[in-house]
Amino acid sequence: MREDQAADVAEPTPPVAEDGPLRGEKPRESSVERRDGQRAAGAETGGRPQAVDWDKTQQQRLGPPADLRLQAALGPVSGLWERLSGWQQDQVEAAAKAELRRLAGMLEQPEAAPQLLADRLTDRLEEVGGEALVRDPMGWLIGRGLVQRRACADPRCDDGIRLGTRADCPTCTTVIADRRAQRARLRALIDEQIAGASAAERRAVYEKQLREHTHREAVRAEARRARDAASVEARRAAAARRRAQQEAAAQARRSAPCAECGLPDAAGLCPQCTHRQRIQDLLREAVDLAVAVRADLTDPDDVAQLTEQCAADTQALLTKASQHDDSRPELQSLTEREVADRILAERRTSALKRLLRSEEADAEADTVYEMVLRRHQTAHRSAEEAAEQARHRTAQYLLQQRLGQLHVLRIRAAAGRLPQRTI
Incomplete structure (x- = not known):
């Protein structure tokens, strides 16, 4: 079965009502009206479309998002957007809005968030070779295209690019330079220790020691993460204890009798x-x-x-x-x-x-x-x-x-x- 046939099979064929349009005919109700009606029905039933309209919701193709910021952000993947059903477009739209809000909170210029997200989607499409090679548009958009991928510990890093400046991430550059320097020192040490060995032997020793060094670094990093997690947990516990003590002290103050007349629960003075x-x-x-x-x-x-x-x-x-x-x-x-x-x-x-x-x-x-x-x-x-x-x-x-x-x-x-x- 070809991929285009498999895509056709993956989407169920909607049942045709007795008084509905024939196959190939354009329905009378516009897609925007359908979308608004379905969202209103979904709001009445807790945010999801009613079960009776599930198949129709799965099959319909809708236009671009009404939000201009979303249109700018999802412009590079307009072809994938057109391949989504109405329900899938709702999910992608919600994920894109959430990512735009997150980016706007991180940037000094929040209005640049749509263009930043559009650049990210463009880069991700180039990685896979274009929209035609994306077999699952919704899964790719939510799980790969819209997701920030940090290459280092800096929260502003996205695939080695600093958010906002579009320049190389300084933290990633420092990490790469440190790794190269460590490898250079390791090669020099091996050449000094086994100077008479062949190139294959030196390479085998180098790779072995490099693996050991990487393992030690991973163990140290895991220990640091454990210490940081323990420190965070200790601070949270201390803050909880302080809040409990403050609440107890406040309650004691509120329940203290009046110092003048002795009236109970007078916070010290009625x-x-x-x-x-x-x-x-x-x-x-x-x-x-x-x-x-x-x-x-x-x-x-x-x-x-x-x-x-x-x-x-x-x-x-x-x-x-x-x-x-x-x-x-x-x-x-x-x-x-x-x-x-x-x-x-x-x-x-x-x-x-x-x-x-x-x-x-x-x-x-x-x-x-x-x-x-x-x-x-x-x-x-x-x-x-x-x-x-x-x-x-x-x-x-x-x-x-x-x-x-x-x-x-x-x-x-x-x-x-x-x-x-x-x-």
């Missing part, structure tokens, strides 16, 4: 206690603002005394401003937060106003004013604006500097157990 703690933090910041601009930051006793006084005044102010009707106790906490925010904002504004009148702010403003007038003698308005901006910047800087000094002083006081009281 919402109500968190709200109260935030109010206290706002009050502490307000006290620090008042102390930073009024106290002598070189005298720990003065800082402690003023802190105690400001803390009491601030707490009294909060209590007075947040008083509510006893019939609405749920509003007490919200009002306290609003009052604490307002106290903090007022203290910051007051501290900046005090620092705006400081000697440092006046000196900076005068310096900027004179500097602007030296550049533009008539720009009095611009000089005043620049001086005012400089005054505000200086006040902000002085406030941050004083807060930092107060923080350092309190740390030293706590270390020295000085009488230091805060809210």
